[in-house]
Amino acid sequence: MEALVEAPVKKENKINERIPETGMPRIVIIGGGFAGIELVRKLSKENVQIVMIDRRNHHTFIPLLYQVATAGLSPGDISSPLREFLQDSKHFHFRMARVKQIHADKKSVETSLGFLKYDTLVIASGATTNFFGNKEIEKKAMKLRVMSDAIELRTRLIENFEEALQLYEDEQDELEKHMNVVIVGAGPTGVELAGAIGELRSHVLPKDYPELDFSQMHIHLIEGLDRVLPPMSKKAGKKAASYLKHFGVNVELGKLVERYEDGVAYLSDGSTIKTRCLIWAAGVKGNVIDGLREGAVDKGRILVDEYNRVKNHEYVYAIGDVCLQTDKKYPKGLPQLAPVAMQQAQNLGDNIIRLHNNKDFKPFKYVDKGTMATVGRNRAVVDAPGITFGGFLGWFVWMFVHLFSIIGIRRKVLVFSNWMWNYITYNRGNRLIINKDLDDM
Numbered sequence: 001m002e003a004l005v006e007a008p009v010k011k012e013n014k015i016n017e018r019i020p021e022t023g024m025p026r027i028v029i030i031g032g033g034f035a036g037i038e039l040v041r042k043l044s045k046e047n048v049q050i051v052m053i054d055r056r057n058h059h060t061f062i063p064l065l066y067q068v069a070t071a072g073l074s075p076g077d078i079s080s081p082l083r084e085f086l087q088d089s090k091h092f093h094f095r096m097a098r099v100k101q102i103h104a105d106k107k108s109v110e111t112s113l114g115f116l117k118y119d120t121l122v123i124a125s126g127a128t129t130n131f132f133g134n135k136e137i138e139k140k141a142m143k144l145r146v147m148s149d150a151i152e153l154r155t156r157l158i159e160n161f162e163e164a165l166q167l168y169e170d171e172q173d174e175l176e177k178h179m180n181v182v183i184v185g186a187g188p189t190g191v192e193l194a195g196a197i198g199e200l201r202s203h204v205l206p207k208d209y210p211e212l213d214f215s216q217m218h219i220h221l222i223e224g225l226d227r228v229l230p231p232m233s234k235k236a237g238k239k240a241a242s243y244l245k246h247f248g249v250n251v252e253l254g255k256l257v258e259r260y261e262d263g264v265a266y267l268s269d270g271s272t273i274k275t276r277c278l279i280w281a282a283g284v285k286g287n288v289i290d291g292l293r294e295g296a297v298d299k300g301r302i303l304v305d306e307y308n309r310v311k312n313h314e315y316v317y318a319i320g321d322v323c324l325q326t327d328k329k330y331p332k333g334l335p336q337l338a339p340v341a342m343q344q345a346q347n348l349g350d351n352i353i354r355l356h357n358n359k360d361f362k363p364f365k366y367v368d369k370g371t372m373a374t375v376g377r378n379r380a381v382v383d384a385p386g387i388t389f390g391g392f393l394g395w396f397v398w399m400f401v402h403l404f405s406i407i408g409i410r411r412k413v414l415v416f417s418n419w420m421w422n423y424i425t426y427n428r429g430n431r432l433i434i435n436k437d438l439d440d441m
């Protein structure tokens with residue numbers, strides 16, 4: 001009888017009970033992205049217990065996700081199991097779970113495995129695609145934020161051509177829907193995707209599908225503002241626009257995609273584009289977790305001060321894409337970029353160590369080392385402090401920086417060898433359709 005009464009209580013707190021209480025302060029980190037893993041690295045030699053919770057068991061190098069979506073790299077080239085590279089960290093525990101709610105008054109988080117207590121909570125849950133409330137587009141559009149999105153997008157891109165082969169000449173509408181690609185948003189993600197799909201169209205698809213006429217495949221990049229790459233300099237945007245032209249991408253500025261129904265995208269200027277592949281790359285919002293006190297969230301991000309402390313909370317911090325931190329140069333908030341997330345994690349790690357040594361916190365200061373975007377083979381744009389450049393040099397710098405940033409030597413070698421192979425052969429070896437529905441065909 002007693003066991004029956006106790007069972008549900010135990011289950012509710014299973015995650016807490018299975019992680020030993022060590023007497024050391026427990027730091028719970030939500031998210032194993034750029035910010036989360038950088039913080040673990042920083043604290044790995046300290047006398048603190050770290051519990052990382054992520055709903056996935058791996059870290060993804062998101063900046064190269066578009067290359068998985070366009071068959072240039074495979075998922076394992078840019079993903080690392082979180083347990084693998086955190087093995088050397090002292091007093092580290094990982095749990096694959098979703099954090100559902102924060103109970104700041106009880107200093108605990110509610111996860112899909114039960115409740116877990118914390119002494120310090122760090123929210124590093126990143127961002128997700130923002131459809132700005134358009135549920136219809138959200139249901140039907142493709143997106144690119146996590147690995148499963150990239151695999152789904154690659155599948156849709158290639159499946160469309162497999163299906164196009166079965167269409168008759170009088171099914172012109174359907175043919176257009178299968179051949180055309182529409183990308184919404186000409187920020188770095190949209191631009192990089194458009195360039196890579198342009199390359200596929202020039203070098204790979206005509207060889208795979210000689211029965212199809214690829215002059216009928218149109219790639220549209222739609223942007224609401226009046227230029228491409230709005231977060232970068234005007235010069236970089238101009239260069240990127242000329243590179244996109246080189247790859248035959250139709251850049252349409254000052255237009256919004258307002259509706260997407262039955263394979264037709266409806267634009268704000270009244271025009272329409274037929275496509276079965278509409279990719280939404282037009283915005284992100286923070287992965288905000290429920291339960292934070294009033295006033296802590298604004299514009300879909302968690303408000304933090306210069307120490308990354310969450311507004312109206314004690315012992316709760318937020319770092320990376322999920323937080324909104326302002327400074328003089330960025331009054332609307334720091335950009336949602338990997339270097340910002342990593343630098344915030346380093347500073348917070350330093351501050352946690354300082355706290356244990358009874359020293360004062362240091363405010364965060366973002367050091368901007370530049371931004372870049374690649375537009376297909378041999379072309380990229382780079383905004384470095386004081387200088388903007390592009391072309392082959394930009395592309396070379398882009399490759400070097402990304403290769404350097406990928407975690408682990410094995411993955412660096414895999415990515416580099418794939419890039420070299422693709423460069424020499426003009427091929428994309430990962431043109432795999434992975435769709436479990438096909439198993440029942």
Ligand SMILES: Cc1cc2nc3c(=O)[nH]c(=O)nc-3n(C[C@H](O)[C@H](O)[C@H](O)COP(=O)(O)OP(=O)(O)OC[C@H]3O[C@@H](n4cnc5c(N)ncnc54)[C@H](O)[C@@H]3O)c2cc1C
Pocket residue numbers: 030031032033034035036053054055056058059062063064065066097098099100124125126127144145188189287289319320321322336337338339341372
């Ligand atoms: C397609 C694309 C291309 C990009 N290219 C670049 C680039 O070239 N350069 C650049 O600097 N930046 C780029 N970015 C932005 C960059 O990826 C982000 O700034 C960076 O990932 C932020 O790191 P983060 O740790 O805050 O979040 P993330 O890396 O997104 O990690 C968040 C983690 O939290 C986990 N999580 C979320 N919610 C929960 C929950 N409730 N419970 C448990 N776990 C949860 C997620 O599974 C994830 O692992 C790009 C972004 C995208 C989408």
